[in-house]
Amino acid sequence: MEQAAPSIFLTLQETALGHAMRSSPALYPAVEILHIIGFVVLVGSILALDLRMLGLGRTIAIPPMAQLLLPLSRAGFLLAICMGFLLFSADASHVVKNPAFQSKLLLIAAALANVVIAHAGPWRHVERWRGEASGAAKATALISLVLWLGAICAGRLIAYF
Amino acid sequence: MTSITRRLFLSLAAALAPASAIAHHGWGGYDTSKSFTVTGKILKSTFENPHCEIEMEVDGKHWHFVLAPPSRMQARGATADLIAPGKTCTVFGYPHTSKPDEARIEYIVLEGKRIELR
Numbered sequence: 001m002e003q004a005a006p007s008i009f010l011t012l013q014e015t016a017l018g019h020a021m022r023s024s025p026a027l028y029p030a031v032e033i034l035h036i037i038g039f040v041v042l043v044g045s046i047l048a049l050d051l052r053m054l055g056l057g058r059t060i061a062i063p064p065m066a067q068l069l070l071p072l073s074r075a076g077f078l079l080a081i082c083m084g085f086l087l088f089s090a091d092a093s094h095v096v097k098n099p100a101f102q103s104k105l106l107l108i109a110a111a112l113a114n115v116v117i118a119h120a121g122p123w124r125h126v127e128r129w130r131g132e133a134s135g136a137a138k139a140t141a142l143i144s145l146v147l148w149l150g151a152i153c154a155g156r157l158i159a160y161f
Numbered sequence: 162m163t164s165i166t167r168r169l170f171l172s173l174a175a176a177l178a179p180a181s182a183i184a185h186h187g188w189g190g191y192d193t194s195k196s197f198t199v200t201g202k203i204l205k206s207t208f209e210n211p212h213c214e215i216e217m218e219v220d221g222k223h224w225h226f227v228l229a230p231p232s233r234m235q236a237r238g239a240t241a242d243l244i245a246p247g248k249t250c251t252v253f254g255y256p257h258t259s260k261p262d263e264a265r266i267e268y269i270v271l272e273g274k275r276i277e278l279r
Contacts, residue, residue, distance in 0.1 A: 021210065022207075022209035022210050023209055023210075024210075025210070025231050025232045025235070026232075027210070028210035028211060028230075029210075029230075029232070090210060090211065091211070159189075160189035160190055161190060
């Protein structure tokens with residue numbers, strides 16, 4: 001027998017927000033579009049920076065590149081998370097049990113932990129890198145790449161489980 | 162379009178066309194080899210995003226049929242009043258591979274009119 005979702009998720013989908021997300025014909029697709037724009041900006045900017053860290057495009061200096069791309073990735077993350085929460089509110093009690101959705105949350109949590117580790121560790125020595133990221137920084141870049149792309153895969157697969 | 166890009170585009174479109182007929186959003190969890198057609202009275206319906214749904218009892222089995230998003234339903238003439246509880250309809254669809262009471266509907270027949278939902 002399938003286990004019932006905790007009541008907090010049922011409560012969420014029965015709020016005015018959840019109702020509006022389901023009943024308005026235009027709201028759901030509009031929020032979906034903004035969700036996509038959010039994670040495209042997030043993962044696109046992170047992908048470019050990670051690839052630079054891993055050795056691509058060596059003529060571009062890492063610090064100014066990071067100066068542009070890190071704020072972009074934060075803005076994209078904020079948009080994707082907010083819009084994702086709205087989409088979730090439409091069908092929270094079912095989606096929370098979806099294995100692809102659960103994997104996606106774990107991948108995002110791991111990717112965020114990796115951000116904290118990267119910036120608390122190897123990124124503190126960014127001035128000493130001399131055009132090439134340190135080995136530890138490269139490792140976090142590779143992990144970042146895999147985790148964020150994995151989150152996109154898991155997100156797309158929610159509809160198939 | 163130049164002839165080479167045009168040819169490339171056309172051959173790409175031709176290559177993808179048969180695949181697109183089976184591989185489509187949200188249909189992965191449904192068994193297309195077990196398609197079925199049933200007619201019954203609608204017990205419950207929701208005309209909501211992301212997909213409209215109807216519930217029907219057929220031969221003692223209670224079904225949840227997943228239809229299309231409301232905007233597509235509306236555009237193709239499957240309006241909320243046509244799938245309201247009490248209405249009779251025929252559905253052609255595929256059962257879910259792991260949820261035994263759920264099926265995805267390919268087309269629906271409402272008041273003698275066939276409406277494609279894909």
